[in-house]
Amino acid sequence: MGDIWVLVTPLKNWIYVNDPDALMSIFKRPTDFPRPVWAEGESWRRQRKIAIRCFNEQTNAILWAETIALAGDVLHRWTKIPSLVSAADDMRTLTLNAFSRAALGKSFESQGSNTESLATPSAKESLRTILNNLVFILAFGTEFISYPWLPQRFRIVHKAWVTFRSHLINTYEAEKRDFAEDKLPDHNLMTLLIRASQDEVHKSGASGGLTESEIYGNMFAFSSAGHDTTANTFTFAIYFLSAHPQYQDWLFEEIQAVLGDREIWDYRTDFPRLKRCLAVMFETMRLYAPIPVIKWTADKTQPLSVGNKTFLLPPQCIIAPSYGAVHTDPRFWGSDSLVWRPSRWIKAGNAGNEEFNAILRGSFIGWSEGIRDCPGRKFSQVEFSAAIAVLFRGAYVDPVARDGETMDAARARVLDLIKNDSGTVLLLQMLHPERAPLRWSRREKSSEISAKSE
Numbered sequence: 001m002g003d004i005w006v007l008v009t010p011l012k013n014w015i016y017v018n019d020p021d022a023l024m025s026i027f028k029r030p031t032d033f034p035r036p037v038w039a040e041g042e043s044w045r046r047q048r049k050i051a052i053r054c055f056n057e058q059t060n061a062i063l064w065a066e067t068i069a070l071a072g073d074v075l076h077r078w079t080k081i082p083s084l085v086s087a088a089d090d091m092r093t094l095t096l097n098a099f100s101r102a103a104l105g106k107s108f109e110s111q112g113s114n115t116e117s118l119a120t121p122s123a124k125e126s127l128r129t130i131l132n133n134l135v136f137i138l139a140f141g142t143e144f145i146s147y148p149w150l151p152q153r154f155r156i157v158h159k160a161w162v163t164f165r166s167h168l169i170n171t172y173e174a175e176k177r178d179f180a181e182d183k184l185p186d187h188n189l190m191t192l193l194i195r196a197s198q199d200e201v202h203k204s205g206a207s208g209g210l211t212e213s214e215i216y217g218n219m220f221a222f223s224s225a226g227h228d229t230t231a232n233t234f235t236f237a238i239y240f241l242s243a244h245p246q247y248q249d250w251l252f253e254e255i256q257a258v259l260g261d262r263e264i265w266d267y268r269t270d271f272p273r274l275k276r277c278l279a280v281m282f283e284t285m286r287l288y289a290p291i292p293v294i295k296w297t298a299d300k301t302q303p304l305s306v307g308n309k310t311f312l313l314p315p316q317c318i319i320a321p322s323y324g325a326v327h328t329d330p331r332f333w334g335s336d337s338l339v340w341r342p343s344r345w346i347k348a349g350n351a352g353n354e355e356f357n358a359i360l361r362g363s364f365i366g367w368s369e370g371i372r373d374c375p376g377r378k379f380s381q382v383e384f385s386a387a388i389a390v391l392f393r394g395a396y397v398d399p400v401a402r403d404g405e406t407m408d409a410a411r412a413r414v415l416d417l418i419k420n421d422s423g424t425v426l427l428l429q430m431l432h433p434e435r436a437p438l439r440w441s442r443r444e445k446s447s448e449i450s451a452k453s454e
């Protein structure tokens with residue numbers, strides 16, 4: 001179809017772009033190509049400037065340690081059962097718990113119950129209920145769901161909303177007191193957001209900081225933007241790995257080279273060396289990017305150069321990167337561009353001391369680019385690498401073969417499930433991962449990782 005094409009619909013026309021340079025130009029021109037909703041106005045700019053300051057290396061180190069502990073617990077359970085049907089649910093719980101610690105300062109055990117009740121839920125349970133019902137909340141709004149005559153499901157969601165909000169309020173008040181008394185912060189996202197806002201107020205006056213409701217709004221944005229994105233990527237990656245044992249060995253080689261049998265893992269020195277773990281994430285997102293970004297031309301005609309031609313894009317058109325095309329175009333990814341091959345990201349070398357291959361800017365846009373790119377990019381990478389390193393140092397995963405089925409056929413069935421049974425709910429996800437149960441087995445001689453880390 002070429003590098004730019006239009007899908008004409010009775011409502012809006014959608015212009016799809018598959019040219020890395022043109023995509024970078026779209027991302028670098030936020031005024032010409034704003035988002036159709038939540039555009040980049042003054043209020044967004046002020047909030048973004050403060051919000052990105054709270055994603056720092058200290059928070060990443062907390063996240064790293066928490067994820068290692070939680071993934072160790074998950075692996076312990078998974079290797080004790082003959083067949084696992086809840087990988088997706090467990091990875092959601094793991095990301096929720098890791099997020100709760102690194103973002104809200106609350107630690108939780110990995111086993112979480114999925115029950116939603118009207119009894120006062122904990123902060124974590126309320127966050128879980130909110131995230132499970134995000135579509136519902138976004139569709140009806142928090143005010144509507146507060147009406148007492150609504151069915152029980154609405155009341156449960158509303159109760160969760162109230163509890164989560166009161167947790168944010170309490171943390172906010174406690175942090176304001178600590179800040180006034182010069183106490184050191186915990187370095188979770190919430191306290192850092194409050195501190196960054198207070199700093200801005202000191203520097204540029206009250207209008208420079210965040211209002212209380214903007215702080216809650218940002219925490220809600222972090223929770224909703226950061227949870228399922230990472231959890232869905234984990235699920236795809238685990239299923240891909242179960243179908244590709246050679247890449248499990250490839251990971252194991254790196255994990256052994258970097259971590260060996262060490263009990264203490266150091267974020268600053270170990271994370272940057274786990275390139276293969278990260279390559280698994282990149283390769284998974286290349287084929288299954290969880291969030292598609294869209295922009296639009298608003299009320300103006302906008303010129304856009306694609307190759308050696310300049311197109312005039314009419315007003316009121318949606319502009320969408322074509323992920324399916326740009327992330328798989330053989331010109332940028334080679335003749336096996338549709339194959340899941342994480343090693344394509346790495347220059348061949350010694351495990352643990354490798355470098356990433358340079359990729360053409362704009363040909364991989366899983367976390368978006370430009371001023372509105374994802375502030376949680378590294379946060380999600382740290383979480384992903386830590387969990388994958390724990391899981392694949394200790395064990396390997398296979399699909400459970402059906403009666404009479406060979407292991408090769410079972411692996412092909414898993415790849416088929418990924419390909420033909422994935423779709424968008426709120427984000428792109430495997431729709432029924434439980435249809436292909438997995439079996440986790442301990443690697444011989446592997447020592448079980450403890451929750452200790454630095």
Ligand code: HEM
Nearest residue numbers: 221222225226229230291293366367368374375376379380
């Ligand atoms: C694999 C994991 C993740 C992926 C693929 C991802 C992807 C993205 C993408 C593509 C955008 C741009 C959306 C747009 O412009 O419409 C975005 C924005 C955002 N992401 Fe992420 N994200 C991930 C993890 C996270 C995490 C862990 C957090 C926070 C802890 C986070 C917080 C945010 C926020 C707050 C925004 C909005 C930024 C703004 O509008 O200024 N994300 N993400």
